[in-house]
Amino acid sequence: MTSSELRQKFLDFFEEKEHKILPSASLIPNDPTLLLTIAGMVPFKPIFLNKIQPNFKRVVSVQKCVRVNDLGNVGHTARHHTFFEMLGNFSFGDYFKKEACLWGWEFLTQWIGFCPARMWVSVHRKDQEAYEVWKNYVGVPPERIVFLGDEDNFWASGPIGPCGYCSEIYYDRGDAMGCGQSTCAPGCNCDRYLEVWNLVFMEFDRKADGTLEELPKKNIDTGMGLERLASVVQEAETDYETDLFLPIIQDLEKMSGNDYSILALKPPFRIIADHIRAIVFLIADGIYPSNEGRGYILRRLIRRAYRYGGKIGIHQPFLHELLFIVIDGMGNAYPELDLRKDIISKIVYQEEARFEGTLKSGEVFLNQLIEQAKKSQRQQLSGKDIFMLYDTYGFPSDVAEDILQEEGLQFNKAEFEDQMEQQKNRARKARGEKDQLMRSQKEIEELFTGVNSRFVGYNQSMVNTEIVALSDGEDRISQAETDQKVIIALKESPFYPEKGGQEYDTGWIDSEQGRVQVEKVYSEFLIEGTVVSGQIKENDRVWAKIDTQRRRLIEIHHTTTHLLHRALREILGSQVKQAGSWVGESGLRFDFTHFSALSEDEIDAVEDIVNQKIFEDLPVVISYSSLDEAQRAGVVALFEEKYQSLVRIIRVGDYTAELCGGTHLRRTSEAGLFKIITESSIGSGLRRVEAVAGPVAFSYLQEYYRLGRNIKNILGSDHHQILPTINNLIENNKRYKEELQRTFQSHARQAIFDALKVAGSNDTPIYLTHLFVENPPEVDYLKEIIDELRTRLKQGMVVLGIKKDEAISGVLAGINLPQSIDLNRLVREITKKIGGGGGGRPSLVQFGGIPFGSWEEFIKAIKKMTDQIS
Structure with a gap:
């Protein structure tokens, strides 16, 4: 039975038991405590924690998971993996132990064909109820029911909260796979009794003092690794001899010219086969290589797999080709793989090619360090040397650690971290002025503690209001004179502050006695400016007026930023995500995740879409909603941002909808025109587009028109002949230079x-x-x-x-x-x-x-x- 058949049989079986089939959730969990989806229950964690009410009482899924907590064991043991598929059935306050045990046994014996005589189960030593279910309802002989403790048969979501006993189903693989000890039984560390399925009975709420109270609604959470199930069904010695891994290993044999059967080469073959699966699925879910978080996990896996390629004789980028065997084998179950295969391959190749040079240059230096350590019979290398390796060659410390472990060595991590901290301190010192500015702003805000102000600038560009507080930046003051710098808090303010990537408003504050030119807005109630005439006082009635022309230009650039974001996703793929932005009167800057530079055709296509949406005169509609409702409606939000429970939604026709607090146009046609100025890299996997719109775009194009007109006049040719004429001049110049060089x-x-x-x-x-x-x-x-x-x-x-x-x-x-x-x-x-x-x-x-x-x-x-x- 193939792994694809096993996967489908599991879903079909529980669908017959009235379970709702749910697709696998993303490897990016909607859980700030986790970097990756590490178990089948992760998508349902809010239900188990009683934070949301489920739409279904019974659910079945095949969940893709990635774990990297024990990388050192991957490839060296039979069943450690980074990527794996977790088969799971779940009950939310519906059925409980009896049904979970009966159906688990039924599926394995009747649908899969396990021999009941080779099956064992374990239960928690305090869970007499589960023991009775297995013995009396399922019919498992008492001698094949094993009692184990908390370490093996108790599950908890944390130190407090929902928890419960577990029951595990084991398969006896025979004496040949055992340790030979007379005490060998389920729970032994040898390979004889293979844990196939874990049934979690979530029945308690653990209190802070450790006491267990019964939950009013009891849940079932089960997990069975497809890889393990396949190894039993296909009678494979390890997971790596199943159809989930063998095609990858066979492809590697062709690439390397080496044989997987060679004992010393098994670990590198297995590590590559394991890692390439994780790499494919991580990128398919929108994760790019980077130096932190999920991106760093992906980068590390690519680097490890590439380096182990050298151990089987592959010394050039190869993973970008190997990954297609994964996509071919799993594309039916996960269609997103085939849709994104070209992007996945390009990202992997770029990362391989980048690491290739680093590895070659750094390994020479590291090998010298290893040789010196062995000559002097040292087991530990200096942390300073490993830092120099990192700082000089860009050689990652985790790769160095892997190589050293293979040589039976290690390095002084405390010394390495100290060197890293010193480097960070130098960087912090360089940013000192900026940090000082931020501290001073916080100090100013503290001067206005207790002062309330209301922002009215979404709908009003001018408001008659009152000065409720003044400061000179050092202390609160009651009045300010001509030429004096001042910070003002208004009762109502039309001035938009600097936030969310949008520049602050400028303008004027006028009273009967004086005028303030507004130069900067820190927050809804902190307005900085200069008294340009007369004097102003606390409690003065004033007219606060924004510079509407400047605000208009900012609104143009902010609205077109939303169009740009959507257009980039249309042309480059849904994996594109916003990584930062700035909008001002002079233009816009948009940072986003992408693995390579945009081609001229891609830039043109993005421009065309944005301008088309401008010409369509789409309405820009502002609405408010709860965050949950907005996310369910597919409104784009930044994962890293913190939002209030009530969020502001910007919809541009039916084209795009995003959470945003900025100021915008009323219709897209008011933007007039859009033009991309530059596209560049700002880091690994990060790109930046700079663009202009409206009058700024018109001025930009006018400048280029004048330049083209001057060139046309100089060349004395029609504008259609400018390029051919210039190309001809370049060719002639090149030829003259070559002739001159030959003469010299x-x-x-x-x-x-x-x-x-x-x-x-x-x-x-x-x-x-x-x-x-x-x-x-x-x-x-x-x-x-x-x-x-x-x-x-x-x-x-x-x-x-x-x-x-x-x-x-x-x-x-x-x-x-x-x-x-x-x-x-x-x-x-x-x-x-x-x-x-x-x-x-x-x-x-x-x-x-x-x-x-x-x-x-x-x-x-x-x-x-x-x-x-x-």
Whole structure:
């Protein structure tokens, strides 16, 4: 029976038992306490914790899971994995122990074909009820029911809260798989009794004092690993010999030319086969390689798999090809894999290629450290050395740790962390001014403690209000005079503060006695400005007016940012997620997750969509909703953001809906025009688009129009002929440069051979020197001349130089000189005294940086030292 058949049979069986089949949840859990979905019950955790009411009383699922807490065991044991599929059936206050046990036994014996005589169960030593169910209702002989303690048969969601006893179903794989001990039974650490299915009876609420109270509604949570089930059904020695892993391993055998049956190669084969499954599913769920969180887990798995490829003879990127065997095998169960296979492959290849160079350069240094440690019989390497490896080569400490463990070594982690902390402190010091600014803002806010203000700027650009508090930045004050900097709190404020990526409003505050120019808005009630005339006082009635032209430009850029976000997801894929943004009067900046640079066609397509939505004159509608309702309706929210229970939703027609607190246009047509200026990388897996809209976009295009018009006038051609004319000029220029270079090279060659005629009048060996000052050729051409001279001279020394910017570079060559003459060492000794440097082979050295005034000294030193040696 194949793993695909097992997966489907499980779903079909429980569907017959009136369970609702639910698809696998994402590997990104909706749970801030978890980085990844690590168990089948994770999506239902809010139900078990009684935070939400379920829509169904009975549910069945096959949940994709990833765990990385025991990476060191993966590939070295029969059943440790990073990615696995958890088959689970759940009851939310419906059936309980009797049904869970009966159906578990029925499925395994009647639907899968397990021999009842080889099946055992375990129950908690205090769970007499479960024992009675297994013995009296299921019919398991008492001698094959084992009592175990909390470590094996008790589940809890935490130190307090829902918990309960477990019951596990075991399969006896026979004496050959056992430890041979007379005490061998379920719960033993050997491979004979394989735990197949864990049934959790969630029946208690554990209090802070440790007491257990019965829950009013009792739940069932079961979990059975597909990999383990397949290994029993397919009679495989380990999970890796099942159809879930063997096709991957066989593909690896073809790639590497090595055989999985070789005992020493089994672990690397298994590690790669395991990791590639996790890699595929993590990326399919929108996780990209990065240096923190989920992204770092993915990056680490790719690096480990790539490095283990070297151990089976693969020394170039290969994972981006191997992953297609995973997608082919699991695409039917998880259609998202096939939809995203090209993106997954590109991301993996880029990460492999990036790590390839790091691994090659860093391993040389690390191997030297390992060799030194072994020579001095040390078991531990310096943390400073591993930090230098990281800081100099970008070599990850976790990869270094893996390699050291394979060599029976470790490094001083405390010393490494100390070096990392020192580096962070240096970075913190560099950010000191910014931190000081943030501290001062907090201090200012404390001056206004107890002051209340109401933001009215969504609907009003001008409001008649009252100054409720003033400050000079140091203390609260009652009034401020002309030219004085002041911080104001208004009873009602139309000024939007700097938040959510949107720039603050500017404008004016006018009273009968004075005027304040608003320069910055920290929050809804902290307005910074300068008294430009008269004076203002606490309790003054004032008119607060925003700069509507500036606000308009910001609204244009903010509204088009929403369109841009959706357009990027349309063109690049739903894995694109916002990673930051800024909108102001001069333009917008949008950061997002993506694995590669956008092509010109992709940029054009995004621009076209945004402009099309502008031209469609879509309404921009603001509404409010609970966060749960908004998420159920598919409104886009930033995972990292913290939202209030009541959220503000921006809908642009039926095209996009996002949670946002900023200010926006009323209709998209008010934006006028949209243009992307630049697209660039801001880090691994992160891209940035800078764009302009409205009048700013028009000014940008006008500037380019004028530039094109000037170019057209200079070239004297029609605008349709500008590009062909420029291309023609470039080609002609390139051709002229090549001809000029050939002329210079011809003159250089002639000069050298003229010098050779003069030097040739002397006895062998010949000393030939020449320095090019005017129109110097390239050093590579001098090497070509050296090659030609080797065919003409029986023996000699040739020194050819090029003067550029008062420094000389060139080549020094020996032709049939005695082996005792090492020109490489000779040049190093001379340049130590006169300046410059060089390197190469004993018979051919390239040098550079020699001061122009030291050329003759350089030549004399070479002649003198070679004369002494010969």
